[in-house]
Amino acid sequence: MDRIRNITVWLRAQLWLIPLLMSILALALAWWLLTSGAALLEGWTDPDLWWLYSGDARSARDLLSSLLSGLMTMTSLIVSVTFVILTLAANQLGPRLIATFMADRQIQVVLGLFLGTILYVLMVLRTLNDTLGSEGVPHIAVTIGSILTTICLFALLFYVHKIARAIIADNVVARVADDLGNDIRSMLPEEAGQAEPALPDLGPPRAGAISLDRAGYIQVVDYGGLVSIAGREGVLLEVNVRAGHFILRNGEHVVVHGKRPLNREAVEAVRGAFLVDGERTPAQDLEYGLRQLVEIALRALSPGINDPYTAVAVIDRLGAALEEILQRSLQPTVWRDKDGEVRVIAQRSDVQGLTDAAFDAIRQAAGELPTVLIRMADVLGQLAPVLRSAPMREAVVGHLAKLAETAKEAPLAPSDREAVLARIEQARIAITAHSRKGTLHLL
Numbered sequence: 001m002d003r004i005r006n007i008t009v010w011l012r013a014q015l016w017l018i019p020l021l022m023s024i025l026a027l028a029l030a031w032w033l034l035t036s037g038a039a040l041l042e043g044w045t046d047p048d049l050w051w052l053y054s055g056d057a058r059s060a061r062d063l064l065s066s067l068l069s070g071l072m073t074m075t076s077l078i079v080s081v082t083f084v085i086l087t088l089a090a091n092q093l094g095p096r097l098i099a100t101f102m103a104d105r106q107i108q109v110v111l112g113l114f115l116g117t118i119l120y121v122l123m124v125l126r127t128l129n130d131t132l133g134s135e136g137v138p139h140i141a142v143t144i145g146s147i148l149t150t151i152c153l154f155a156l157l158f159y160v161h162k163i164a165r166a167i168i169a170d171n172v173v174a175r176v177a178d179d180l181g182n183d184i185r186s187m188l189p190e191e192a193g194q195a196e197p198a199l200p201d202l203g204p205p206r207a208g209a210i211s212l213d214r215a216g217y218i219q220v221v222d223y224g225g226l227v228s229i230a231g232r233e234g235v236l237l238e239v240n241v242r243a244g245h246f247i248l249r250n251g252e253h254v255v256v257h258g259k260r261p262l263n264r265e266a267v268e269a270v271r272g273a274f275l276v277d278g279e280r281t282p283a284q285d286l287e288y289g290l291r292q293l294v295e296i297a298l299r300a301l302s303p304g305i306n307d308p309y310t311a312v313a314v315i316d317r318l319g320a321a322l323e324e325i326l327q328r329s330l331q332p333t334v335w336r337d338k339d340g341e342v343r344v345i346a347q348r349s350d351v352q353g354l355t356d357a358a359f360d361a362i363r364q365a366a367g368e369l370p371t372v373l374i375r376m377a378d379v380l381g382q383l384a385p386v387l388r389s390a391p392m393r394e395a396v397v398g399h400l401a402k403l404a405e406t407a408k409e410a411p412l413a414p415s416d417r418e419a420v421l422a423r424i425e426q427a428r429i430a431i432t433a434h435s436r437k438g439t440l441h442l443l
Contacts, residue, residue, distance in 0.1 A: 002220045003275065005186065006283035013103045015111070022112030023119050026148075030123035033141040040140060053142040060142045061128040067149045068121045074156050075114045082107075085163050092305060093172055094295040100175060101166060110159045117148040169310040173296060177317035180289030181324060183282045188328040204236055208261035209252035214276040218245050220283050222273040223344055227335050229269050230343035233262055237270070242347045243284035247276065286331070286349045287357045293318055294361050301365045301372070311362060312375045318358045319379035325354060326386040352395040359399055367410040373420045377403055381427025384434040393435055400424050400431075 011017060053060065086098055101107065124141045165171055218241055230237045235258030241247055254270055256262055262270070282288040293314050300310035330351070335344035349357075359376060366372035380396050380403070387393045407420040 002283050003222065006220050006275065006281055009281050009283055013099045015102045015108060018105070018108040019112035019115045022109070022116040026116030026120040027123055029144070030120045030141065033144060034124065034127055034138050037138055037140040051143065053139050053146065055137070055142075057128050057137050060137050061125065064121050064125045064128070064142065064145055067145060068118065068125065071114065071118050071121065071149060071152060074152060075118065078111065078114060078156065078159060081160070081163055082111075085167055089167055089172070092167075092299060093169070094292075094299055096292060096295060097172065097176070100172070100179070100292075104162075104166070106162055107159070110155050110162075113148075113155050114152055117145075117152050120148060121145050169296070169300070169307070170313055173293065173310070173313050173317055176289065176292050176296070177321065179282070180293065180317075180321050183289050184286070184321065184324050184328070187284065187286060187331065188325065190328060204257040204259060207235065207256045207258040210254040210256065210262070210267055210270050211250045212241075212247060212253045212271050212274050212276060213249055214271075214274075215247065215249050216276040216278055217280045218243050218247060218274055219277050219281045219285075220275040221346070222275075223332075223335050223346060225273040226270065227337055227343045229266060229273070231337040231341070233266050234258060235262065236343060236345070238345045239347055241274075242349070244280055244287055284331075286325070286354060290318065290321065290354065290357050293321075294358065297362045298365055301362070301369070308366070308369050308371050311366060311369075311372050315359075315362065315372070315375050315379050319382060322354065322358060323383060323386055326351070326383065326388070326392055351392050352398070355395045355399050360402075363399075363403055363406055367406050368412065370407075370412055370416040370420050373403060373407055374423045377420065377423040377427045381423075381430045384427075384430040387431060387434065393431055397428060397431060400428055 053063075055063070086101060089101060090098055124138065124145055127138065221239065221241075221243055223239075226237050226239070235256050238255040238257060239253075240255065241253050247253060253274075280288050297311040297314035299305060300307040300314070331346075331348040333346050333348050334342060335346065337343050359380075362372065363376060366376075377400065380400055383396055387396060404421060404424045407417055407424070410417075412420070
C-alpha cells in the first residue's frame with residue numbers, strides 16, 4: 001500500500017496528467033459531435049434551436065479562427081502567470097514547495113480546460129471548407145466550441161483569483177499543513193495510548209550486513225516483505241535506515257542476525273524491499289511535511305524577508321500537527337511473523353525526533369526574535385493535555401530547556417528575555433500539572 005501511495009503522490013504532482021486526460025476527452029467530444037451531432041437535433045423545431053449556431057461554413061470558419069486566436073492568447077497568459085508565480089514562490093517560500101502548487105487540482109483542471117478547448121476548436125475547424133452547404137456545417141459542434149470558449153473566459157478569471165491567493169503566505173502554510181494532516185492520518189493508526197514496545201534482545205549473533213548499493217533518498221520500505229524474507233531465511237533483520245534518509249551506496253543499512261549470512265538471492269530480495277530515488281516523498285516519511293513547514297518559517301526569518309508573523313503561523317500549524325501525532329500510535333518498530341517471532345527491528349521516527357524536526361531549526365534561526373520564541377513556548381505548553389507518556393513529556397520539556405538556553409544566550413533586551421523565560425516556565429508548569437493529573441487518574 002505504501003508503494004501504491006508513493007505512486008499516487010508522484011502522479012498527483014504531475015502537472016501534465018489531468019490536462020492530457022482532458023485533451024483526450026475534448027478530442028473524443030469533437031469526433032463524436034462531428035460524426036453523430038446531427039442526430040442529436042432530430043425532432044427539434046426552429047424556435048427551440050435559437051441557441052444553435054446557424055451560419056454557413058465561411059462564417060463558422062471565421063468564428064472558430066477568432067476563438068482559436070483568443071484561446072491561444074489566454075493560454076499564453078496563463079502559462080506566463082504560472083511561471084511568474086512559481087518563481088516568486090520558490091524565492092520567498094522555498095523551491096521544494098513548487099510541487100505543492102503543481103499538485104493543485106484546480107490549477108491542473110484550468111490548464112486542461114484551455115488545452116482541451118484549443119484541440120477541440122482545431123478538430124472542428126479542420127472539417128470546415130467552402131464546399132459544405134448550409135446543411136453540412138456541424139452547427140452543434142461550432143456551438144459547443146463557442147460555449148467552451150465562454151467557459152474558458154470565466155476560468156481565466158478564476159485562475160487569476162486562485163493564483164493571487166495561492167502566494168499569500170498564510171494560505172500556503174494552511175495548504176501544506178492540510179497535506180501534512182492527511183499524511184499523518186494515513187500513516188499513523190487511530191488507536192491512541194499504545195505504548196511503544198521495548199526493543200527485544202537481538203538474540204541470534206550478527207551474521208553480516210547488507211548495503212542497499214544505491215545512493216539517494218529512501219522513499220518506501222516494504223517491512224512486510226522484509227518479514228517474509230527473514231522468516232523464510234530464519235534470521236532477524238535490523239534496519240538502520242528509514243524513509244526520508246539519504247543513503248550512500250555502501251554502509252550497514254540492514255544488519256542480519258542469524259546463524260549464517262544470507263545468500264545472494266536473499267540479499268537482492270532485501271534490497272528490493274527498499275525504494276530509493278532522487279527526492280523525498282511523504283509516503284512513509286512523517287518528517288516530510290514538518291520540514292516543508294519549517295522551510296517556510298526559515299525563509300520568513302531570513303534577513304532578506306524578515307517576516308516573523310509567517311514563522312508564528314508555521315509554529316501554530318506545527319503545534320496542531322504534533323498534537324495529532326501525539327494522539328495516535330507511532331509507526332511500529334518491531335515486526336513479527338505469523339508465529340509471533342520477531343523478524344524485523346525498524347528505525348522509525350519517535351517523539352523526540354519529530355519534536356526536534358519541528359522546532360530546532362526555527363529556534364536556532366529565531367534566537368533574536370522574542371515574538372517567535374514566546375509563541376513557540378506557548379505552543380509547546382498547549383501540548384500538555386496530549387503528553388500521555390514519560391517519553392512524550394521528556395521530549396517537550398527537553399525542548400523547553402533548549403528554548404530557555406537560547407533565550408539566555410541570545411542578545412535580547414532584559415525585559416524581552418524575562419518575558420520569554422516566564423512563558424517557558426508557564427509551559428513547563430502546565431506540563432507538570434497535567435502529568436500529575438494523569439498520575440492521580442491512574443491511581
